[in-house]
Structure formats: C-alpha cells, structure tokens
Amino acid sequence: MHVSADSFAHRLLSWFDGHGRHDLPWQHPRTPYRVWLSEIMLQQTQVSTATPYFLRFIERFPTLPDLAAATTDHVMAHWAGLGYYARARNLHAAAKVCVAEHGGELPRDFDALHALPGIGRSTAGAILSQAWNDRLPILDGNVKRVLTRFHGIAGWPGLPAVEKQLWALAEQHLRDVPDGRLADYTQAQMDFGATLCTRAKPACVVCPLQDDCAARRDGLVAALPTSKPSKILPEREAVALWLENADGEILLQRRPETGIWASLWTLPQADTDSDMRDWFAREMKGTYDNAEELPVVVHTFSHYRLHLQPLRLRKVALRDAVRDNDDPVSGTGQALRWVARGDLATLGLPAPIRKLLSAVIPA
C-alpha cells in the first residue's frame, strides 16, 4: 500500500494539473446532464469527432427535460453522422425515465444510474465521479491501455478474465486519490491515455510513470495492450523435404530475399506434394516415394496459418553437383547447401524449421 506522493494516482494527478485538458466543452459547466451526454457521445468516438455534435446537441436540448420532450426523429437528426445510433435511442429513452421516475434529473445513485439504458459500469462511474466527485473507477480504452502497460498485463483486454483483473487494478489505484479530486482523476486517466500513453508512439520519455512501468522496463510498450485476435486466419498447406546425404548432412535452401522467411535457410519447400515431387525429380537423385511422413508442423503467421508436412529421405544426392554451394543461383531456383548437423545451430533457421530439426541439432 502506497498512499505516498509518488503513487500512480498522485503522479497522474500532478501530470493532469500541468498537461491535462481543462477546456473541454462539457467541463464548463460540469453538470450531470452535460457529463452524461459527453460520456455517451465519446463511447468509441474521439473527442475531436464528438465535440461539434455535443455543441449542437446541447444548444438544441439544453436540459434533460428538453431532451425527454423531444421527438425521436428530432433527437436522431442531431445524432446523424456520429454512428452507433443505439446510443441516441438509449439516451432519449433514459431521459424519459429520468423525467418519469427521478424528478427530471439524472439519478445520484450508482445502481439507479447503471440501470438506465446505455449506461454501463464504466460510464456510470465516469458520470458520478466527474459530476459529484464520487470514488468510482472507470475502465475505458484509455485506462485499459495504461493499466496493461503499467502492470505488464498480457492478453486481449476484451477477455473477461483480463477485464476483471483490470477493474481490480483500477479500484486499487483509486484508493490513493485524495478526497475532492475524483473528478480530476477520472479526467486525468482519459487525458493521459488519449494524449501521452497513446496506442502508437506513446511519449514514454516524458511520462511521469516511466520509472515503474512494466512495459517500459521489459520493452513491451508496442506489444501492449495485446491486440484482438483476428477472426478468420487463412489456412495454407505446404510440403517440406528433410533430405540427408550419405554423410548425414542436411540439405537446406535459401529463401528468396522477399516474402516470408526472406533470405533464411529452410528445408526445400513447395505448396503441393505434386510440386515437391517435380522439384525432387529435377534436383535430386533417389526415389521420392520412399519418403517418411513426419508429423505435420503447424505455424501461425500474422496473416495465415501454415500446415507444413515434412517428408524425410536419407542417402540422397544432388543431381547437379555444381549447385552444391552457398552462392545464390541465377535463374529460377534458390541456393542449395548441404549442412552438417553441427553447423545447423549457426544458421538463421525459421523457428518452426528449427523446432522440426531440433532432434538433430546439438543442444
């Protein structure tokens, strides 16, 4: 427990005093209705985009009862272009509930506020902390990014297990916030994430948290937060040949200078068994049909998943001995080279190939 002056919360507040945003439209005046409207508009929407909408909206619907009394078409017309239109419908419905059940005002109570359509845990916390200085945590994209980096939390933040952990950390830091500064702390977190601890190129060199940031310490700033797993990874298949000569040396082939595994040494590889067979007949002496099928190697790249079928053949020889060297070959093929087992470890083998050959690579 550190309620000391250099806690996470204290450093964030000090930074906010000097570098935070203090002139956003919904901060003057910072009424519950205006804070609510801003929080809804800013869901999945950047400040620069939402601001002109906020100004037009608040001019046309200055108070919560004004909004409640408006027609759906009128409300939607002022939202048009912002996207996520369920936000506007929920906003309008919530305003009517406030008039009907809460005296025309936004509920002061967390559970009542949370029960309104369009207001989840984070938005409820943001509204009450900013409007009333209540001690409540928020967990938006900014806070998720800051916490995953500061604490070195791996795993996509959308995963329930990761999100639960982040809520716990948000609550933990909240205890260090001085009374009366909860509104500023909420704003500080969002400003910090939006302007300093940004997704790309964060300003770590001027960061007040840099000395205790796990991502900074471990070189994981660019890797955190863990990005959302891509949906459908294309599946590709390929065949690789594990060929050995009479001396037990292994035949490697240099990859092209561009593309996957550029310029690395790998096993001779082809997209199909047919292509692999043609390559073998062209380059090698021996019988392809005797190849031993090894277990398929699965390797995932950023943009596709490769299923590699290794085939092993012993005591084969190159058809053209002249190509038995490590010089690039002009023309269609890539350089071929027999490599002694003891020398495998010194070459730049791709990880899955190294793993495949690990049985014959000296430790």
Added chain:
DNA sequence: AACTCGGGGGA
C-alpha cells in the same frame, strides 16, 4: 463468450 453497432483517424 461471441456478436453487433459505425464513422473517423492513423499506421
């Protein structure tokens, strides 16, 4: 736990 909503901006 996965899906949907959406226009805008940056890499």
Added chain:
DNA sequence: TCCCCAGAGTT
C-alpha cells in the same frame, strides 16, 4: 487496407 476508438446491449 486494417485496426482501434471516453462501451453497452443482445443472444
């Protein structure tokens, strides 16, 4: 082009 953004509701 893809990913992400001051998320929440639905299935």
